[in-house]
Amino acid sequence: MAVEYKVKRALISVSNKARIVEFAKVLADKDVEILSTGGTASLLTKNDVPTREVSDITGFPEIMGGRVKTLHPMIHGAILRRPQIDDVVLQEHNITPIDLVVVNLYPFQEVINNPDTSLETAIENIDIGGPTMLRAAAKNHNAVTVIVDPDDYPIVLEELNTSGTLSKATRFTLAQKAFAHTAQYDTAIANYFKMQQSETASKFPKDLHLCYELQQTLRYGENPHQKAGFYKEPGASTGTVTAGKQLQGKELSYNNIADSDAALECVKQFREQHACVIVKHANPCGVAIANHQLESYQQAFATDTTSAFGGIIAFNKTLNAETAKQIIEQQFVEVILAPRVEPEALTTLQAKPNIRVLEVGDFSQGIPSTIDLKKVSGGLLIQDSDNHALELQDCKVVTKREPSPAELQDCLFAWKVAKFVKSNAIVYTKNGATIGVGAGQMSRVYSARIAEIKATDADLVVEGSVMASDAF
Numbered sequence: 507m508a509v510e511y512k513v514k515r516a517l518i519s520v521s522n523k524a525r526i527v528e529f530a531k532v533l534a535d536k537d538v539e540i541l542s543t544g545g546t547a548s549l550l551t552k553n554d555v556p557t558r559e560v561s562d563i564t565g566f567p568e569i570m571g572g573r574v575k576t577l578h579p580m581i582h583g584a585i586l587r588r589p590q591i592d593d594v595v596l597q598e599h600n601i602t603p604i605d606l607v608v609v610n611l612y613p614f615q616e617v618i619n620n621p622d623t624s625l626e627t628a629i630e631n632i633d634i635g636g637p638t639m640l641r642a643a644a645k646n647h648n649a650v651t652v653i654v655d656p657d658d659y660p661i662v663l664e665e666l667n668t669s670g671t672l673s674k675a676t677r678f679t680l681a682q683k684a685f686a687h688t689a690q691y692d693t694a695i696a697n698y699f700k701m702q703q704s705e706t707a708s709k710f711p712k713d714l715h716l717c718y719e720l721q722q723t724l725r726y727g728e729n730p731h732q733k734a735g736f737y738k739e740p741g742a743s744t745g746t747v748t749a750g751k752q753l754q755g756k757e758l759s760y761n762n763i764a765d766s767d768a769a770l771e772c773v774k775q776f777r778e779q780h781a782c783v784i785v786k787h788a789n790p791c792g793v794a795i796a797n798h799q800l801e802s803y804q805q806a807f808a809t810d811t812t813s814a815f816g817g818i819i820a821f822n823k824t825l826n827a828e829t830a831k832q833i834i835e836q837q838f839v840e841v842i843l844a845p846r847v848e849p850e851a852l853t854t855l856q857a858k859p860n861i862r863v864l865e866v867g868d869f870s871q872g873i874p875s876t877i878d879l880k881k882v883s884g885g886l887l888i889q890d891s892d893n894h895a896l897e898l899q900d901c902k903v904v905t906k907r908e909p910s911p912a913e914l915q916d917c918l919f920a921w922k923v924a925k926f927v928k929s930n931a932i933v934y935t936k937n938g939a940t941i942g943v944g945a946g947q948m949s950r951v952y953s954a955r956i957a958e959i960k961a962t963d964a965d966l967v968v969e970g971s972v973m974a975s976d977a978f
């Protein structure tokens with residue numbers, strides 16, 4: 507016989523406390539008894555939400571600095587009980603059922619993202635009681651609702667307000683999210699421990715566990731007949747396309763995201779001066795650094811005005827209105843990325859509402875990606891990310907003629923650009939700007955010829971420039 511589901515008792519213990527007070531107040535107004543622990547209980551009590559400490563239910567205080575607080579039959583029996591089947595057991599041990607479990611876990615991923623985190627600190631941020639409650643509630647979703655994401659609070663409240671109960675379909679969906687939450691959490695811990703055990707950075711774990719969260723379902727993939735989705739890794743750092751905020755424009759496509767990532771990663775190579783990178787079909791077609799943002803854009807655009815049409819433009823500093831105005835007057839652009847966008851610049855860009863504008867946040871202190879993955883049939887290739895930053899002091903001159911200081915700076919600039927040009931790569935540069943770029947040819951000779959043709963078409967002179975290549 508089906509048992510009607512009602513929320514009479516809730517256990518709330520969250521690391522992410524966003525909107526939890528408002529949510530709990532609504533539950534309390536519906537006469538839901540609220541149990542809680544530690545910091546969550548203090549926060550709710552401070553905000554006048556009637557709350558019972560879990561220790562009052564278990565008859566046992568939190569011990570070991572909070573390591574042990576919910577691991578008790580009075581809690582897990584209340585979560586795991588089966589209506590009708592376990593009623594006698596509940597009466598025998600005076601256990602009152604828990605109908606709603608609201609838990610999210612210690613921020614392990616955020617903690618280990620800090621390169622200064624010690625192993626001991628990381629271990630103390632491994633949640634034990636939280637995953638146990640989540641798995642118990644998700645397993646028993648026929649009788650319990652489990653919530654791990656603050657974004658689900660409105661969904662739950664709307665259903666409670668409408669029908670006074672929560673449907674089985676909703677409970678099942680939320681249970682799936684809970685299992686995904688704990689799986690992601692355990693994956694982060696397992697991978698962190700494996701990397702700690704590795705003797706060198708090049709020694710990879712025997713088993714690789716990956717866990718990504720769907721960020722966006724895309725209209726299609728690289729081609730219109732392919733389905734596609736955009737996933738983010740846990741703790742995605744600021745200063746990335748994944749963590750970026752779209753301020754205006756059409757929905758990002760598969761190719762938009764791939765090209766935006768290429769442009770952003772390239773422009774990150776330049777910190778001191780204003781830098782602009784224009785990417786088309788995954789390759790930089792124009793890159794420049796200058797003392798002023800507008801100048802960097804104009805020089806990057808001048809490299810290859812034909813390829814820049816419909817391109818992706820990335821800046822390493824806040825986008826200003828002067829540069830935004832020049833862009834929309836001068837070219838058609840798909841995406842513009844910058845750490846921040848001045849309000850006046852955004853107002854200017856709104857004249858072209860289809861342009862996708864992404865504010866990606868500060869990347870001066872961003873956590874660099876540690877691994878690169880490439881899918882092959884039946885497996886994965888994995889390598890350390892190419893985060894090496896070449897400096898002039900790392901180089902030695904092997905030519906008969908000593909380069910001038912300006913030439914050396916251009917060599918360094920060209921090498922940073924060449925890192926993002928598909929092999930075989932040829933990059934001509936002069937005075938902090940690309941002159942010609944040749945990419946992706948089977949022969950490096952043809953890449954050099956193509957780069958020269960592009961320079962000639964743009965009325966730029968290759969003679970007197972420097973060249974970088976990925977030649978061995």
